[in-house]
Amino acid sequence: MRNRVQAYAWGSHTALATLRGETAPTADPEAELWMGAHPIAPSRLATESGERSLVELVADHPRELLGTPVSTEFGGLPFLMKLLAARQPLSLQAHPSAEQAKAGFAREEATGLSLSAPTRSYKDPHHKPELIAALTPFSALVGFRSTRDTARLFAALGAARLAPLARALSEASPSEALRLLFDTVTQSAPTAREDLARETLAACRAAAGKPFDFTREVAWGVRIGDLYPGDPGIVLALALNLVVLEPGQALYLPAGNLHAYLEGTGVEIMASSDNVLRGGLTPKHVDARELSRVLDFEAGPPALVPTDLRGLERHYRTPAREFALSRFELSGTTATVGPVHGPEIVVVTSGSLEIRRQDESVRLPPGASVFVAAEGGAYTLSGAGTAFRARVNDG
Numbered sequence: 284m285r286n287r288v289q290a291y292a293w294g295s296h297t298a299l300a301t302l303r304g305e306t307a308p309t310a311d312p313e314a315e316l317w318m319g320a321h322p323i324a325p326s327r328l329a330t331e332s333g334e335r336s337l338v339e340l341v342a343d344h345p346r347e348l349l350g351t352p353v354s355t356e357f358g359g360l361p362f363l364m365k366l367l368a369a370r371q372p373l374s375l376q377a378h379p380s381a382e383q384a385k386a387g388f389a390r391e392e393a394t395g396l397s398l399s400a401p402t403r404s405y406k407d408p409h410h411k412p413e414l415i416a417a418l419t420p421f422s423a424l425v426g427f428r429s430t431r432d433t434a435r436l437f438a439a440l441g442a443a444r445l446a447p448l449a450r451a452l453s454e455a456s457p458s459e460a461l462r463l464l465f466d467t468v469t470q471s472a473p474t475a476r477e478d479l480a481r482e483t484l485a486a487c488r489a490a491a492g493k494p495f496d497f498t499r500e501v502a503w504g505v506r507i508g509d510l511y512p513g514d515p516g517i518v519l520a521l522a523l524n525l526v527v528l529e530p531g532q533a534l535y536l537p538a539g540n541l542h543a544y545l546e547g548t549g550v551e552i553m554a555s556s557d558n559v560l561r562g563g564l565t566p567k568h569v570d571a572r573e574l575s576r577v578l579d580f581e582a583g584p585p586a587l588v589p590t591d592l593r594g595l596e597r598h599y600r601t602p603a604r605e606f607a608l609s610r611f612e613l614s615g616t617t618a619t620v621g622p623v624h625g626p627e628i629v630v631v632t633s634g635s636l637e638i639r640r641q642d643e644s645v646r647l648p649p650g651a652s653v654f655v656a657a658e659g660g661a662y663t664l665s666g667a668g669t670a671f672r673a674r675v676n677d678g
Contacts, residue, residue, distance in 0.1 A: 349657055430460050445479075
C-alpha cells in the first residue's frame with residue numbers, strides 16, 4: 284500500500300518519519316498516515332495494470348476484496364486505520380452516534396450547505412467510534428472526570444470565575460453540573476469566556492510546580508492556555524480525565540465522549556467517517572449547540588480496552604461492528620493469521636516482518652502496510668517485529 288501522510292499543524296516533524304526510517308526532521312509536520320479507502324486520502328495499491336486507488340479497486344471488485352457479507356452490509360471498506368503522531372494537543376471533540384449522524388447529515392443536506400463549507404458539522408451520515416493503541420507513552424483527555432474531583436481542582440486554583448462552577452460541581456447532580464459547565468464555557472458572552480480563559484490560565488501558572496493533587500493536569504492547563512490564549516476550552520480540558528497510556532495500551536472512544544489527544548504516537552482505527560464536532564482549542568468551526576446535543580454528560584474514570592491473547596495475537600475487545608484491532612509481537616517466530624472473512628490491513632510498526640499468502644509474499648519494514656483481500660484464505664506473519672491487524676469485527 285502507498286499511503287498519504289496528512290500534514291496537520293499539531294503533527295510531529297520526527298515521529299512518523301523516524302518510524303518509517305526516513306530523514307527527520309521533516310519540513311512539514313506529519314500528523315497522520317492514512318490506510319484505507321476514505322475518499323479524502325485513499326491508499327493506492329500496486330496491481331498488474333499499475334497503481335490504483337483502493338476506492339476504485341473496491342468499487343470494481345467488491346466481492347473479491349470485501350467479501351459478500353461486508354460488501355452487502357457496508358457497501359465499502361468500513362474502517363480507516365492510521366498511524367498518528369501528536370506533537371501538541373488536538374482540538375476538544377466528540378463524535379455523533381449513528382442516529383445523530385444520520386439526522387444531522389440530512390438536516391445539513393436540506394439546507395444546501397456544501398460538504399466543503401467550513402461551518403459544516405456533518406460530512407456523512409455515519410458514526411465514528413474509534414480506538415487508539417499507544418506506540419509510545421501517549422497522553423489524552425478522555426471523558427468528564429468525577430465532578431467532585433473537578434470541584435476540588437477548580438477550588439484549589441482559586442480563580443474567582445471558577446468558584447461558581449466549583450460550587451455547582453460539588454452540589455448539583457453530575458449531569459446537571461456538567462451541562463452548566465459546558466454552557467458557561469461555550470455559550471456565555473465572548474468577553475466573559477475570554478476573561479474566564481485568561482483567569483484560569485493565570486491560576487494554572489500560579490499553581491504550576493507546587494505540591495498539588497493535580498500537578499499534571501495544571502501543567503497541561505498552562506501548555507494548552509499558552510497554545511490557545513483566550514480559548515475557554517482550557518476549562519473543559521481541566522474537567523476531563525487525564526490518561527497516559529503505556530505502549531500497547533488502548534482507549535476506546537464511543538459516541539458522545541469529549542476528548543482530546545495531547546501528545547504521543549499510536550495506531551488509530553475508526554469507522555470510516557469524517558464527522559467531528561469540536562468544542563474548543565482549535566481555529567476550526569465550533570458548533571457548541573450541536574455538540575451539546577451529542578455529548579455524554581456522565582462523569583467517571585475511563586477504562587482501558589481489555590485484551591485477549593490468542594496464540595501470538597493480542598486482540599483489543601471493542602463493541603464497534605466496523606472494526607477490530609489486534610497486535611503481534613514476534614521474535615523470529617511465525618504466526619498463522621485467520622480465518623479471513625473480510626478485508627484486512629496489516630501495518631508493521633517496528634522490526635521487519637514477512638507476510639505470506641499462498642504463493643505470494645511481501646517483506647514489510649516499519650511503516651509499511653498491506654491490504655489483505657477477503658478471498659484467499661489465511662496468511663502468515665514471520666520475523667522479528669510488531670504488527671497491527673485491522674479487520675471488520677465479527678465478534
